[in-house]
Amino acid sequence: MQRITPDIWCNGTADEARDFYLEAFAGLDASLVQQNTYPTEGLLDFQRHLAGQTLTNEISIGGFHLILVNAGDEIRPNPSINFFVNFDPAAMDQPREKLDALWERLTDGGRVLMELGEYDYSPHYGWVEDRYGVSWQLMLTNPEGDSRPLIIPQLMFCGDAQGRAEEAIAVYTGVFADARVGNVVKYPHNDEVVFSDFQLMGEWFAAMDSGVPQDFTFTEGVSLMVQVDGQEEIDRLWASLAEQEQPCGWCKDRFGVSWQIVPANLGELMQNPGSYEKLMGMSRIVVDEF
Incomplete structure (x- = not known):
């Protein structure tokens, strides 16, 4: 099982990007693994237009998994x-x-x-x-x-x-x-x-x-999602990496790299009533609060 999965921020284009990558990488055994949708309740004001739409598309390219996150246009990936x-x-x-x-x-x-x-x-x-x-x-x-x-x-x-x-x-x-x-x-x-x-x-x-000066650095445009077992491991990684805390289990480390530290059973936890709203209110994820 791949325990660290890159997440790519898509500016409302996660479905379009999914289709593009599945076609582009078809010769390298590309497939759709899983699709998740935004809930219809509990969204923040800036997310309400996404209610019921695609939240993530997880794809596999030759066994390597990537997640395409459907979000706003405030962030875009860069070569960092x-x-x-x-x-x-x-x-x-x-x-x-x-x-x-x-x-x-x-x-x-x-x-x-x-x-x-x-x-x-x-x-x-x-x-x-x-x-x-x-x-x-x-x-x-x-x-x-x-x-x-x-x-x-x-x-x-x-x-x-x-x-x-x-x-x-x-x-x-x-x-x-x-x-x-x-x-x-x-x-x-x-x-x-x-x-x-x-x-x-x-x-x-x-x-x-970089061998030459660049006008960009790490952003949330590409983050690394780490799936771990148990609250103790969430807490340990959070203490080691989280220089800057962000919502929903996101954090930035001392170098500016964005991480998502999540329980391996997050998908199961998100089936609980009100789970999305609870997740939005967390920085470090606390499993017992779901």
């Missing part, structure tokens, strides 16, 4: 949290052709951040921000290298968080269970991180410090 898509010749047929097909779909209405071509680290690589603001790094990988999953979320430390990738990796691997550091490559001139990967709760993530 992006996604590697690894096309490994040892793991799939026609990897280059599949990469090219996905590139064509994601660039349609999107914005190319790095042109598709040959680089020192890959014979075929490109970075694109799609029409919904979500950024993808498509890479033809070395079949003789270390095996990695199809999709890996990457945190790019830039703006106010510039130069803090190594510090963040140390914090995260110290906080989460089943954690370890994999590869670490640094810039020779300033000791910042060119690339690193690491595991949290057994799942792979990557991190880097």
Whole structure:
């Protein structure tokens, strides 16, 4: 079970984005896992126009789960949290052709951040921000290298968080269970991180410090939802991560990364009468109050 799931903030476009991604990633075994809707009662004033509409669409791409959150237009994803898509010749047929097909779909209405071509680290690589603001790094990988999953979320430390990738990796691997550091490559001139990967709760993530100044940093546009067992673990992670508390189990850590720390049975709890209104009144989630 995937215990840390990226949530993508959609500006009223969660259904449209779902259909787009299911079509774009069809060659990589994409499917809809679950759809949830907003309740018709207990909504705050700014949410009432969403009553009965889609709240979230959870999709799977090659076994990797993403959640598309239907919300307002005040926030949009940016490249600070992006996604590697690894096309490994040892793991799939026609990897280059599949990469090219996905590139064509994601660039349609999107914005190319790095042109598709040959680089020192890959014979075929490109970075694109799609029409919904979500950024993808498509890479033809070395079949003789270390095996990695199809999709890996990457945190790019830039703006106010510039130069803090190594510090963040140390914090995260110290906080989460089943954690370890994999590869670490640094810039020779300033000791910042060119690339690193690491595991949290057994799942792979990557991190880097931006090589050039950026005018953006981490926002709620892409958050990381952590599903845990029991109030004690909720409280422990909250105490370790929550530099800035937000509603509904959301918080920001010291680097500005947004997390949602939720009980693994949240879906079951949300079936209780008045549960949505109770959730909206919480910052740290207290299970016994549902």
